[in-house]
Amino acid sequence: MPKPGEFRDDGAAESPSRAGRSGGEGTGLVGGRGVEVGADVEEAADAERAEDAVDVRAVLRAAVGQDQPEPALAGADQPAGRDEHADPAADEARRLREAVGLLHQPESLDLNPALRTRVLKGCLSRRPPRIPVPDWAVPYDAETARLDALLQDFGDAEWHAPVRLRWFDDDRPTSRRTTVAGVIAHLLSVDGLVATALGLEDPLPAAPGRGDGAAGPAGRTEAYWRASRFPPTRTVRGPWREQSHSLVRTVSFTGSHAGGLPVAYGDFALPLHDAMLDRAFECWVHAADIAEAVHYPYEPPAPHHLHRMIDLAARLLPSVLAERRRAGLSAPGDRTPHLVPAGAPGRSLRLEIEGAGGGEWLIALDSPAAVGSADHEVAHVALDGVEFCHLAAGHISPEDAAAGQHGDRRAVRDVLFATASMSRM
Incomplete structure (x- = not known):
């Protein structure tokens, strides 16, 4: 056999490390003994992974309060037709599934109401619709x-x-x-x-x-x-x-x-x-x-959509007030015994809507054709936007509406009842 470093008959050099190996590839001399180096490393890695897996199972069992020792595996002395729920592997799998349910935070399946608007806005900004x-x-x-x-x-x-x-x-x-x-x-x-x-x-x-x-x-x-x-x-x-x-x-x-x-x-x-x-x-x-x-929970519309709905109700209020006045359900103010001519400023109520979709509107009280004017403001009402919509839908009564009020109380009452009267089936 050629010495280490010498050329063999086939022209290949034999390295010292290769010459010192006693078996196939992956073995060598360590401390004078023949040791399976690759197998030894793999066995150590498998043992470490097994220890980690045991630790994870122990944590999950503790999470569900079932950290008792596992039942013994089925032996030859146990009956062959036992219930599958007694299988320790199936039982542990069930417990682990329950633990995952405990560790996972519950989340609503509902999409954010504004998500659809944002997605459409992003798409349309890249490619405007033809129609x-x-x-x-x-x-x-x-x-x-x-x-x-x-x-x-x-x-x-x-x-x-x-x-x-x-x-x-x-x-x-x-x-x-x-x-x-x-x-x-x-x-x-x-x-x-x-x-x-x-x-x-x-x-x-x-x-x-x-x-x-x-x-x-x-x-x-x-x-x-x-x-x-x-x-x-x-x-x-x-x-x-x-x-x-x-x-x-x-x-x-x-x-x-x-x-x-x-x-x-x-x-x-x-x-x-x-x-x-x-x-x-x-x-x-x-x-x-x-x-x-x-x-099931249900969110209000997107703020800019809610604002449009509130604006519609605010624009309709002068006409509703006039109809109620003709029906004898409200009366003109003490300072305005007759209807104001079209286009002229008249008594006004400042409607302040707070929260999402909010804003301010001057509601003409004496004629649907009158112009709301801050100079003729006689009352001020503040309401949350969603609560105002619930009032307009007839879901809450005018007396129960949590409104901040200031000024002519009769004007405030007329506007709140007129808002509720806009509701219908």
Whole structure:
């Protein structure tokens, strides 16, 4: 055998380290003994990993309060047909799963309400839409999408959960009992007012006559419920969602110039841009009713959408006050025994809305055509934005509204009751 460092017959040099090996590759002489070096390292690493795994299992067992010694493995003296739950491996796997549940912090499955707006804004900033949705229709598009997301995982029990619709009528709280499916049928029926104004198909089986008092939101809803052979079920979700998509698509194609198209609500009418905000407001309110019925949290709209809804209510208040005055439910102020001419400044109330979507509005008290003026301010009311919307929806009474008040108390009372009177089924 050639000496270390000498050339072998095949021309390859034999290194001293290779010449000193007594076995295959991976062995060597350590302290005069033949030791499996690679195997020794692997066994040490396996032992260390095994110790770490035991420590993790011990911690997880302690987390669930089950740190007792593991049961002995099955032996030959144990019966062969025992229950699988007695298997120590399966039992430990179950305990570890429970421990993971304890260590994992519970999180809501709901997406942030503003997430959809942020994603769409980011997408549209990179590639503007060829046919954009008008600004006044965006809140309706967002609220119908949020409600549809809430409904998508509902089972039969949720669809038939009882819901009580609440509003104010003749300055008294009123309610109507229905189900989750009945609420969606209500939204489908009233959204049909906008659909028919745009020339789309009416969702009612037979459109009610204008002279029978059924052309308003409540009459259309009752007509839809009566026309159904059975109480509404989950099948109402499809027509409602299809109609909401059609409304957004149609107003997008008609463009922003169609915002002034009148939408009849029975005994009053709103321009299309205000009607879409009204439908967005009602969609949110009834979505919150549904979420409350199934014990699920539901967030308010995005702040800039909420601001638009509050602005609509503030703009409608002078006309509502005038209607209440004609009905004898309120009276002109002592300093204004007659209605103010159109365009002239008159008594005003400063409505301050705090929180998300807030702002300030000067509400003309004596005529819908009068101009709100800070020089003629007689009262000041401060309310939280969501609470103001609950008042406008008829979910809280004017007496229970936590309002900061200053000035003419009768003017404050008139505005609070006028806000509640805007509510309807």
